[in-house]
Amino acid sequence: MTQGIDLGYAATLPSKEAVAYFRAKGAHISWNWFETAADVHARSFTAAKAARLDVVTTLQAEVQRAIDEGISQKEFIRTLTPRLQKLGWWGKQVVVDSAGNAEEVQLGSPRRLALIYNVNTRVAYNAGRYTQMMNNTDTHPFWQYVAVIDSRTRPEHAKLHLLVFRFDDVFWQTHYPPNDWECRCRVRALSAARMKAMGLTVSYGASYMHTHEVDAGTDKASGELFRTTSTTFDNGRVKMTPGVGWSYNPGSAAFGTDQALIRKLI
Structure with missing residues (x-):
């Protein structure tokens, strides 16, 4: 499993800019990550194969807490695992779409949550740094x-x-x-x-x-x-x-x- 966010600058999290960036995001439901345009990714939170709003908002809330409070990847996974299992979004499952097509997909897992944690905290940090640096270009x-x-x-x-x-x-x-x-x-x-x-x-x-x-x-x-x-x-x-x-x-x-x-x- 990937360990932590493993960045030398991780101690700077959370910055108010990183917090503001992620807090401004809405929720977006998509099946495949590549269906969502870059500008939508920048303005909304989404997780591939999370086709229910309750799953997306549960993930989003915990990522927000990770950025707000600087919680570790280990704590992020430990907290979310039972919640997602209770919601039925865990492990490999066969899912049938509205057209009747069946597909075996990987939903929640420790590896998946590690990726969600890493991607979102790093993007938020770098977006926050962008606003900080844009304020000091003079x-x-x-x-x-x-x-x-x-x-x-x-x-x-x-x-x-x-x-x-x-x-x-x-x-x-x-x-x-x-x-x-x-x-x-x-x-x-x-x-x-x-x-x-x-x-x-x-x-x-x-x-x-x-x-x-x-x-x-x-x-x-x-x-x-x-x-x-x-x-x-x-x-x-x-x-x-x-x-x-x-x-x-x-x-x-x-x-x-x-x-x-x-x-x-x-």
């Missing part, structure tokens, strides 16, 4: 991509480690972390003085961003193929494409890019 206009460099880090994510782009560079529209399932990357803001002291240079996304359509997944019952867009950054030295469905910025998708408006929202 003094810290340079944003640095920071990957966790260990054996679990994807090579493509490691390639972006320590690259710096201006806060308003197009790169951040599609490559602001998390950039895939279980991604642990983050962003930190730097001042011009700090940039000079560290000997850093600014990278640019313009001319190096390539957007294309990719298959997101196929509904097993209907056979319908869902497609989405994905954007690759390739400057000749570094090439990185976020995982399918992750090529967006959760902070700007939820709050926009207008600094004056963000200051009012948070």
Whole structure:
């Protein structure tokens, strides 16, 4: 089982911005994760195969508590397991949809809850950091991509480690972390003085961003193929494409890019 959120910056949770981001989310019911557009993911809470509102709201409430109170992944799983079992949303079950199609699906499980915890706390943290950094672009206009460099880090994510782009560079529209399932990357803001002291240079996304359509997944019952867009950054030295469905910025998708408006929202 995945252990904790395993981030060096986890001690910063909960920030008021992360709490505000998740609290603003509504509930959204979907069967497959790829049926939900990125902007809807940014503004609503959903869990694949959770087709009942009581299940979705139970999960959402506990994720909110995790962000509000900084509870551990272990506590999150321990608390939710009996509640979801009581609701009948647990283990592998054969589910029949409205068209009469039967499908064996994995509902709740410790592994599933670990993923829900990790994804939602990390997205909330990074969206919260986005609003914090957008409030300080006058003094810290340079944003640095920071990957966790260990054996679990994807090579493509490691390639972006320590690259710096201006806060308003197009790169951040599609490559602001998390950039895939279980991604642990983050962003930190730097001042011009700090940039000079560290000997850093600014990278640019313009001319190096390539957007294309990719298959997101196929509904097993209907056979319908869902497609989405994905954007690759390739400057000749570094090439990185976020995982399918992750090529967006959760902070700007939820709050926009207008600094004056963000200051009012948070």
